[in-house]
Amino acid sequence: MDFVVLFEGVTIMTQLMMDMRVALAAPVTRAPAAALRRFVGFAIAGSGAAVLVAQALRHVAAVAAG
Known part of the structure; x- marks a missing residue:
């Protein structure tokens, strides 16, 4: 795995x-707006984590393939 990819x-x-x-x-003073902000924040964080896992799996597969 490349150091730059790991660092990123x-x-x-x-x-x-x-x-x-x-x-x-x-x-949570403005309940609807705060709930929407939290939902969007978790959606962004979750999708970002999924992208990182996919990249890690791709690099592991490349190393395993030789």
């Missing part, structure tokens, strides 16, 4: 965790 994955995952922390820390 760690950087993206760190950003996703920060986004989730912000989404959870948002005040």
Whole structure:
């Protein structure tokens, strides 16, 4: 696995965790808007995590194939 790819994955995952922390820390004063913000935040974080897993599996398969 290339170091740059690993570094990019760690950087993206760190950003996703920060986004989730912000989404959870948002005040719930405006309930509908806050709920929508949290839902969108989790959707973005979840899709980003899925992309990272797919990239990792692709690289593992490439290494295993030789």
